[in-house]
Amino acid sequence: MQKKSPKAKVTIIAESCKGMDDCGICRFVCPKDLFEACKEMNATGYYPPEIKDESDCSGCQNCMICCPDFAIVAEKKTDGAPNSLEDEDAEQ
Amino acid sequence: MSTSTHPLKKYTRSHIMRTTTCPGCGIGTVSQAILRAIDELELDMDDFVFVSGIGCSAWIPSPFYNADTLHTTHGRPIAYATGVKLGLPDKHVMVVSGDGDLTAIGGNHLIHAARRNIDLTVVLVNNGIYAMTGGQTAPTTPRGLTTITSPHGTLEHTFDISPMIAAAGASFVARWTTYHPRQMTRSIKKGIQKKGFALIEAVSQCPVQYGRASNLGDAVSMLTYFKDNSVRISKTQKMDAAELQSKIVVGEFVDTEKAELTTELAQVKNKLRASP
Numbered sequence: 611m612q613k614k615s616p617k618a619k620v621t622i623i624a625e626s627c628k629g630m631d632d633c634g635i636c637r638f639v640c641p642k643d644l645f646e647a648c649k650e651m652n653a654t655g656y657y658p659p660e661i662k663d664e665s666d667c668s669g670c671q672n673c674m675i676c677c678p679d680f681a682i683v684a685e686k687k688t689d690g691a692p693n694s695l696e697d698e699d700a701e702q
Numbered sequence: 703m704s705t706s707t708h709p710l711k712k713y714t715r716s717h718i719m720r721t722t723t724c725p726g727c728g729i730g731t732v733s734q735a736i737l738r739a740i741d742e743l744e745l746d747m748d749d750f751v752f753v754s755g756i757g758c759s760a761w762i763p764s765p766f767y768n769a770d771t772l773h774t775t776h777g778r779p780i781a782y783a784t785g786v787k788l789g790l791p792d793k794h795v796m797v798v799s800g801d802g803d804l805t806a807i808g809g810n811h812l813i814h815a816a817r818r819n820i821d822l823t824v825v826l827v828n829n830g831i832y833a834m835t836g837g838q839t840a841p842t843t844p845r846g847l848t849t850i851t852s853p854h855g856t857l858e859h860t861f862d863i864s865p866m867i868a869a870a871g872a873s874f875v876a877r878w879t880t881y882h883p884r885q886m887t888r889s890i891k892k893g894i895q896k897k898g899f900a901l902i903e904a905v906s907q908c909p910v911q912y913g914r915a916s917n918l919g920d921a922v923s924m925l926t927y928f929k930d931n932s933v934r935i936s937k938t939q940k941m942d943a944a945e946l947q948s949k950i951v952v953g954e955f956v957d958t959e960k961a962e963l964t965t966e967l968a969q970v971k972n973k974l975r976a977s978p
């Protein structure tokens with residue numbers, strides 16, 4: 611199967627993350643379920659996430675907007691990638 | 703090592719490497735929602751004064767934001783902010799603090815600032831508990847919840863903050879949860895732009911204190927609860943009190959224009975100066 615191209619470039623700032631064990635908000639809000647815990651501990655003793663398969667990324671930026679520790683950057687590669695997370699009142 | 707920097711990093715002090723909060727705490731999501739609002743409005747951090755009280759939530763602006771921040775005594779940020787706004791009426795004055803700080807010890811400041819309709823933007827982080835001091839019952843704690851100060855469940859009724867501040871006379875009132883960060887940013891933008899008192903109630907997860915007291919558990923379980931139990935204001939008309947009891951009503955409660963204190967005061971001053 612041909613690989614799709616990701617709609618955002620997602621970077622995890624591992625040293626800022628407080629860990630998938632107690633947080634894991636990125637995994638919860640990603641509509642494509644792309645986040646999994648990595649095996650490597652960061653300098654403060656937490657296990658940050660890594661991205662399973664970036665090619666599936668929808669570019670929604672949920673992960674960046676929800677991460678409480680400013681540990682994810684999701685740069686949209688194309689305009690108009692859909693937002694999700696119950697944004698039904700976007701037109702308000 | 704990361705190659706990208708966070709787009710909101712430019713608004714924070716470079717020597718502060720980490721947030722002060724526990725893993726999974728919603729406070730950081732609210733912090734981002736505020737900075738994103740300022741970013742989207744293309745405003746300058748130098749035009750802001752951030753005022754906070756005491757508590758986990760009060761650490762949002764100070765020392766993290768690269769702006770003038772005033773970390774005041776418990777319950778008093780609105781009193782300080784009132785002074786700042788009257789002295790420097792051209793500044794955007796934003797108060798960021800917790801439910802205990804702003805509705806318990808500081809409750810009267812909140813109500814009267816809304817009544818006066820002074821041009822402040824208040825982001826009130828409501829985690830339903832006194833988190834920083836170890837999880838004591840707050841006026842926002844749901845009735846019946848067992849905490850370290852209510853071992854048989856709190857017998858008291860709960861403050862419903864947004865409608866209360868709407869009734870007190872605020873120009874803008876909105877409530878969202880940390881499951882609604884985009885909506886929260888939009889309401890914060892409206893609050894900043896509103897000439898008048900604006901309250902944005904940010905219902906937020908405290909997995910450590912509230913999560914333990916309520917058995918809701920970790921951050922993701924609490925966000926799932928917010929997702930499943932939030933109801934838009936527009937949908938509440940058809941619901942009775944019993945149905946609404948365990949729900950979190952979200953949306954914009956008030957968005958109106960009315961006479962604002964600092965503007966009125968400037969007019970009175972000008973009139974008095976002009977008269978012989």
Ligand SMILES: Cc1ncc(C[n+]2csc(CCOP(=O)(O)OP(=O)(O)O)c2C)c(N)n1
Nearest residue numbers: 756757758759776800801802803832833834
């Ligand atoms: C005059 C005074 N009384 C009590 C305290 C102790 N105290 C510090 S923070 C706090 C409660 C904070 O609760 P909240 O505003 O909800 O903030 P949270 O930690 O939940 O974000 C209390 C009672 C204090 N610092 N000063």
Ligand code: SF4
Nearest residue numbers: 627628633634636677
């Ligand atoms: S949301 Fe942020 S802090 Fe939480 S696990 Fe994911 S990257 Fe780490």
Ligand code: SF4
Nearest residue numbers: 640667668670671673
């Ligand atoms: S941008 Fe959206 S789809 Fe892509 S990783 Fe983040 S949450 Fe998942």
Ligand code: SF4
Nearest residue numbers: 723724727758833908
């Ligand atoms: S005690 Fe609760 S509110 Fe305070 S930082 Fe920890 S999780 Fe957040």
Ligand SMILES: [Mg+2]
Nearest residue numbers: 800801831833
């Ligand atoms: Mg609190």
